[in-house]
Structures are given as C-alpha cells and as structure tokens.
Amino acid sequence: xxxxxxxxxxxxxxxxxxxxxxxxxxxxxxxxxxxxxxxxxxxxxxxxxxxxx
Numbered sequence: 001x002x003x004x005x006x007x008x009x010x011x012x013x014x015x016x017x018x019x020x021x022x023x024x025x026x027x028x029x030x031x032x033x034x035x036x037x038x039x040x041x042x043x044x045x046x047x048x049x050x051x052x053x
Contacts, residue, residue: 025033 025036028036
C-alpha cells in the first residue's frame with residue numbers, strides 16, 4: 001500500500017539547478033570563514049577611520 005500523504009519530496013530538484021555552483025561560503029573551512037570575517041571587520045574599521053579622520 002502506497003503512502004497516502006506523499007507530497008512528492010524529491011531532492012533531485014535541489015541539485016538540478018547548479019552544475020557548477022561556483023564560490024560558496026559553505027564550502028570554506030571554519031578557519032577560512034574566521035579569516036574572511038576578520039578581513040571584512042578590518043576593512044570596515046579602515047573605512048570607519050577614513051570617514052572620521
């Protein structure tokens with residue numbers, strides 16, 4: 001007997017869109033994300049100081 005409450009959950013649709021998804025934060029390691037966040041924070045500080053001075 002088939003499941004009567006089937007919504008057609010197909011995970012194939014999630015992967016069909018992108019053959020080569022390109023660059024993604026999700027593929028970076030934890031330390032790479034921390035380093036990237038540090039660079040962003042440093043750039044924000046530099047921009048803030050440039051506006052103040």
